[in-house]
Amino acid sequence: MAQAEDRSRLKVAVLFGGTSSERDVSIASGSQVIQALRKGGHDVIAVDTATGVLDAAAEKELLSDGVKDLPPDEQALDLMRTGDATSLTSAPELRGVDVLFLALHGGAGEGGTLQALLDMTDIPYTGSGMLGSAMAMDKDISKRLMCLAEVPTPPWLMAPVLLEDIEERIGLPCVVKPSKQGSTVGLSIVKHTDDLEAAVETAAKYDDEVMIEKFIPGREFTVPVLGVDALPVGEIITPNEIFDYAAKYQPGGAEEIFPADLTGAQVIQVQRLALKTHRALKLRGFSRIDFRLDSDGVFWCLEANTLPGMTAASLFPKGAQAAGIGFTQVCERLCRLAMEEHRLRRRV
Numbered sequence: 001m002a003q004a005e006d007r008s009r010l011k012v013a014v015l016f017g018g019t020s021s022e023r024d025v026s027i028a029s030g031s032q033v034i035q036a037l038r039k040g041g042h043d044v045i046a047v048d049t050a051t052g053v054l055d056a057a058a059e060k061e062l063l064s065d066g067v068k069d070l071p072p073d074e075q076a077l078d079l080m081r082t083g084d085a086t087s088l089t090s091a092p093e094l095r096g097v098d099v100l101f102l103a104l105h106g107g108a109g110e111g112g113t114l115q116a117l118l119d120m121t122d123i124p125y126t127g128s129g130m131l132g133s134a135m136a137m138d139k140d141i142s143k144r145l146m147c148l149a150e151v152p153t154p155p156w157l158m159a160p161v162l163l164e165d166i167e168e169r170i171g172l173p174c175v176v177k178p179s180k181q182g183s184t185v186g187l188s189i190v191k192h193t194d195d196l197e198a199a200v201e202t203a204a205k206y207d208d209e210v211m212i213e214k215f216i217p218g219r220e221f222t223v224p225v226l227g228v229d230a231l232p233v234g235e236i237i238t239p240n241e242i243f244d245y246a247a248k249y250q251p252g253g254a255e256e257i258f259p260a261d262l263t264g265a266q267v268i269q270v271q272r273l274a275l276k277t278h279r280a281l282k283l284r285g286f287s288r289i290d291f292r293l294d295s296d297g298v299f300w301c302l303e304a305n306t307l308p309g310m311t312a313a314s315l316f317p318k319g320a321q322a323a324g325i326g327f328t329q330v331c332e333r334l335c336r337l338a339m340e341e342h343r344l345r346r347r348v
Helices: 023-039 056-062 074-081 113-121 130-137 139-148 163-170 193-204 245-249 264-280 315-322 327-347
Strands: 011-016 043-048 099-102 156-158 174-178 188-190 210-214 219-226 234-237 255-257 286-293 299-305
Touching: 011 023, 023 043, 023 327, 099 327, 113 130, 130 139, 130 299, 139 156, 139 264, 139 299, 156 163, 163 193, 163 210, 174 193, 188 193, 193 210, 219 264, 219 315, 219 327, 234 315, 264 286, 264 299, 286 315, 315 327
Parallel strands: 011 043, 011 099
Antiparallel strands: 156 210, 174 188, 174 210, 219 234, 219 286, 234 255, 286 299
């Protein structure tokens, strides 16, 4: 994986924040990326996609807090959405930028809407394009593509659905979650049929489509993908049944082991599945693919993350570190990957 790095100075606009339920996580990611790129000697502009380009004082105030125990309040986010900065790419501060680093999670920033806008502006940006972002964000579509690519994924149904269909095709316990959401926001594990309705109502607060998925007990793994390479596999160990919001972003919430304690054959198997998923969903740049390993030795793909978290506690940077790629180096590599892919697309 070792390769010579282009050390020329870049002008990078880091886009973060936004108005999704993962706003706090995105701010934390943006803060880490901004620091890393500046440490690498690059010219960095901080942009909250909900409010616009930040001056030094606003940047210091916004980026000083960590991720809270719970996602932001939806009513507060709704107020911010009325002023969403859809004209951010025309800001004079962004003229002459070499690349946009997307440190956004969830919502329009990860689901393809922003990517479509950026495609029209002809500005290189990190991560997947409009189509891949949209397909990966929609769990129903992404799981259909996984099945076509022969990547095992837990059986699922989309609400509304009859109870007898759930019992026959999914069984209990089951996972109820928004179809287009991340960070386990709005997700519930249902063990009793009496709790299904409430779980669907909770998920529906975050998305107009709700998925009901078979719960796979077992060990949880994640495979970061950088460019065309699968990085070392990580195992996530948490006292809870799921790797929930608090476990993801609070210190001590989970133990994350890179490289994971797997046989060589298992590592190759899950890395191949991750790359198959990455390609089936038409992803580019980087991603993180999550799996459960059941008692029969089957790796089940749970989802693909097109803009993985880039906080100090995030899994993608830990996987890169296990491959010998430091955080500043991985941020720079993502920028240059985006610029090279943009050049190749323009030749077509």
